[in-house]
Amino acid sequence: TYPFVNGTQVQYMKSILQKELELHVMEISDEAATLEGGDVLFTGREFFVGISERTNHAGAVALAKAFPEFPCSPIKIEGALHLKCLVTMAGPDVICVAKDKNAQVALKRIESCASFTYKTLTVPDAAAANCVFANGFLLHRSQTDFPDSAKVFTSKLEQYKLRGLEWSELSKAWGSLSCCSILVKQPRVRRSHT
Numbered sequence: 001t002y003p004f005v006n007g008t009q010v011q012y013m014k015s016i017l018q019k020e021l022e023l024h025v026m027e028i029s030d031e032a033a034t035l036e037g038g039d040v041l042f043t044g045r046e047f048f049v050g051i052s053e054r055t056n057h058a059g060a061v062a063l064a065k066a067f068p069e070f071p072c073s074p075i076k077i078e079g080a081l082h083l084k085c086l087v088t089m090a091g092p093d094v095i096c097v098a099k100d101k102n103a104q105v106a107l108k109r110i111e112s113c114a115s116f117t118y119k120t121l122t123v124p125d126a127a128a129a130n131c132v133f134a135n136g137f138l139l140h141r142s143q144t145d146f147p148d149s150a151k152v153f154t155s156k157l158e159q160y161k162l163r164g165l166e167w168s169e170l171s172k173a174w175g176s177l178s179c180c181s182i183l184v185k186q187p188r189v190r191r192s193h194t
Contacts (some may be wrong), residue, residue: 003007022023024153033058033059033061033062034053034054034056035049035056035059035060036049036082037178037179038082038178039055039077039111040055040083041086042070043087043089043095046071046072046114047064047067047073048073048074048075049075049168050077050082050084051075051077051163054081054082057074073113073114075106076109077106077148079101080103080106085097085126086102086103086105086106086107086126087110088131088133089127094120094121094133095120096120096121096131097122098124098126098127098129099124099127103129107120112165114119120125121152121153123146123152124146124149125141125148125149127141128145128146132178133160135168137161138153138157138162139163139164140164144166150164154164192193
């Protein structure tokens with residue numbers, strides 16, 4: 001992404017992605033574009049880009065150009081730093097959303113322009129809506145952090161491997177689960193048996 005705040009962090013991550021993980025890094029050529037990862041929600045079939053203080057329309061356009069095979073819809077957000085502070089993916093075709101007004105407005109905007117239909121999982125605590133689903137695992141805020149939301153995850157998503165994480169200290173520094181993770185699809189390498 002071309003983040004709102006550009007600096008050594010960006011160059012460090014770019015170096016790791018290119019040199020250590022051998023991934024192709026696409027760069028945004030439009031210097032007016034801003035695009036932060038916390039504003040990019042990929043459902044597996046389409047992108048939603050939160051238009052916020054840190055991500056603008058030019059950033060959404062850049063993402064759409066980078067991935068023309070996927071629909072890409074800008075979503076105006078209010079009352080949150082990033083789109084993924086309001087909604088995230090809790091499983092294949094399952095959007096996790098908080099029950100507060102700003103999250104519900106964002107969800108309605110997503111539903112109005114989505115190319116596909118999604119189920120929703122509503123949690124009572126706003127910060128608990130930020131979860132990470134990958135490889136059949138759902139990382140979510142723990143019973144200690146948000147007991148009511150943790151109950152929703154365990155009762156509604158029992159088909160997945162659930163991992164409740166205590167996150168209260170990192171959340172003091174605005175660190176949510178999705179902000180502190182980078183999902184990288186690694187090709188499966190078969191080992192030869194010699």
